[in-house]
Amino acid sequence: MGDRLIERGLLTPQQLEAALALQRRWGTRLGDVLLAQGWVRPYAFYSVLAEHFGRPFVDFDQSPPDPSLWREEDLTTYTELLVLPWGRSKGGILTFAVADPDPEALQWVRERAGEPVDFVITSKFDIIWQVQRHSEDYLSDYAVNELFNRDPVHSARRVFTKAQIAGIYTTASLALVSLAVWPITTLLVFNAGLAFFLLINFGLRVLFTWVGSEAEIDIKVTGEEVAALANADLPTYTVLVPMYNEPEVLPLIVDALRKMDYPLSKLDVKLVLEEGDEVTISAAKEMGLEGIFEIIRVPPSLPKTKPKACNYALAFARGDLVTIYDAEDQPEPDQMKRAVLAFRKSRPGTAVIQARLNYFNREQNWLTRLFTLEYSLWFDFYLPALEALHIPIPLGGTSNHFDMHILRSVQAWDPYNVTEDADLGVRFTQLDYHVGVVNSTTYEEANSRLGNWIRQRSRWIKGYMQTYLVHMRRPLHLYRTLGHTGFWGFQFFIGGSVLNALLAPVLYLMFAWWLITHGRALDPLFPAHILNISLFNLLIGNGFLIYLSMVSVFKRHLYRLIPYALTAPAYWLLQSVAAYKALWQLIHKPFFWEKTAHGLTGASGEMGKEGKA
Incomplete structure (x- = not known):
């Protein structure tokens, strides 16, 4: 030849x-x-x-x-x-x-x-x-409907089941009747339940950080093991890069993939583009890309979501393993090799290995600094702890490395869930597959503009709401499949994250009213033991969360971010704004995918390499 x-x-x-x-x-x-x-x-x-x-x-x-x-x-x-x-x-x-x-x-x-x-x-x-x-018609229908047709109980296409609607109406009716007949007692019981819930939630997050800080949790794959890996033994790797109207960041991901420490001849890269996105399609064609890159045009259909596009592209995948990178991602060059080794070292039935995520533009402004603190705590401490404690892991939206056979066997992503990977992580656990975490990082662009951040965060929280509703359709089945620890971990980590964001403004307003007016109207709701727990939550609990935000940077040595952790309460209030927007959209526009703009900073992925976990 x-x-x-x-x-x-x-x-x-x-x-x-x-x-x-x-x-x-x-x-x-x-x-x-x-x-x-x-x-x-x-x-x-x-x-x-x-x-x-x-x-x-x-x-x-x-x-x-x-x-x-x-x-x-x-x-x-x-x-x-x-x-x-x-x-x-x-x-x-x-x-x-x-x-x-x-x-x-x-x-x-x-x-x-x-x-x-x-x-x-x-x-x-x-x-x-x-x-x-x-x-395209057959494959498009398959991408949209296959999960619902085969496993409707795990599809978010039906937002609320009849049983859930009946349960919501029954609970609301009983609460209103109880409030009318026994107003003080009802509010007191609700307040006590909320206080204990927040106390347990604070405690769990301290536990997750403690477990996640153990040194052996981080030692998944060593550099020596990566160096000893024979290229001839590596599998073909499919990379899905879903994009929409992002021609300006296309060269970033293309360049990052070219620099991967993986045989290029074993990469199968799919640029997953919407059929009507001519500007990005034209940009990809004009780049004269190598033969490992293929353009997959996703035909128009509803819902217009990232998971639907990935499901469509999966029909063209040729790899034994498959991962997703967003257009602005900068993965560490040896990440694929680490994922291969992590699969080999994991338990049989491991469906996916999650790499860690962090940000390369963390120093851009206050929002990116707080975003980095949050992600560092989430991916460097919480997710490894969830894996160690056998609690379902809500996967991030990128840098998940899947076993292709298992992914296809469960009908891949739910096109109706707007945080599709969080849902898939829980679904894997329910189906008795395992989810792992690998010590490799992908650096992304943190949202630096408030409106853009609200749009992205509201979509994430709406997806968490969808995920919670889907997997709580059969609570007894969920309990049997996840076990005691997994079930309650799901309640507090998935459901609790949403509830915290929704309730925080109410609690802050109550405290602010009392602080300003010194009124006694709320005294019946706060007997001594409830008042003590509530004050503990307010002062010690929130204080510990601020402290955990400070601790989160130690693995990456990002010590300059520590003072900004003191401003975390303001960041939490922004999450509450996004949570209420998510709740409104869950009712009125459950499948609407709010597009997040990328390429808003001139920073490059190289900025992220100074702080490696």
Whole structure:
């Protein structure tokens, strides 16, 4: 192949020599190396490949395939093995177009066809584009409805079930009757329950930070283990990059993926773009990307959400593992290798490994500093503790590394849930799969503008509300599948996060009213023992949360952020604003995806490398 490419002036001897060196280092085929490096254009390469195998080359623009020969249940296999039924010869023999004529693909064709077959060669991009063009309706319907059709109890498509609506009305009615008949007693019971709930919630977060601070929790994969990993043993890795109207940040993620410490010839990168997003599609085309990058155009359908787009793109994935990166992400270069090793060291049935997230523009303003404090506590302390305590982990929206087989077996993401990965983490645990955390970080762009932050945070909280409602449809089943610790951890970590944000303004207003007026109207609601617990929550509990925000930066040595933790209460109030917006949207626009603008800072991902956990 190398000699043929040189003879046709498609490759220089120096490039061939470099490609052979990469082939030995990466443990992949020469053609994969050449396409991954972009040294030979795909159309030219596959033309020469056809000559090498002595088979005709077919350009689908000139000789399109016959879609009537396709089987819908095989569409994923077509794109995975890069084969496609093309037509029948004059003698009636079924002919398949293949882009990768390896023994596995050819054997699958022969077994699946059940009749004599012939082969022609075509470009892998021709196969992908043809499947998108002729099967987009089927794949779009699959992406939107497959989870609801197969497992409706775990789909957020129905926001409230009839039982939940009945329960809400019954509880509200009983509360109103009780309030009318026994007003003081009812308010006292409610106040006492709230005080104890907040006390336990504060205690759990201290516990999570304590457990998450243990040194052995951080030692998942060592640098020595990464260095000893043989490239030839690495699996093919699919990377989904969902984007919408973000041409300005496309070069960032492309450059980050090129710099990954992973054989480029084993990367299968899907730029997941909405069909109407011509500005980003044009930007991707103009970049002249290497053969590892493919544009997946998501046809218009509702709901218009990131998980729906990822479900659609998953039909074209060829990796054994799959991860998601947002357009502005800057993952540490060895993250994929660490994820591979983490899977190998994890328990059987591990479905996903979550990398940690942090921000590269943390010093931009007050909002980004508080955002960094929050994320550091969440990903460096809370999530490792949840894993250690066997409590369901609400995954972050990026840098999740999935076992492809398991992900497909559970119908992937819920297109109706606007925090799809948080829901998927809980669903995995319910289905008896495991979720792990790896000691590698992806650096993102923290929201630096208040309106943008509110939009993003309200979507996250709305998704938490959806996740809580979905998984509490069968509370007894949830208890049996999660166990005592997992069930109550879910109540306080998922449900409690939402409840805290909704109740905080009410409690602050009550305290402010008492502080200003010194009124005694609330005294009946605060007998001595309840008053003591409430004061403990207000002073010690909130004080501990501020202290935990200070502690959160120690793993990354971001000591300059410590003084800003004293302003955390103002940040919590902003979360309450977002929570009430989320509650309104849950009722009126449950599936609306509020777009978050990226590229609002000129900072680069390199800023994040100084503080590595």
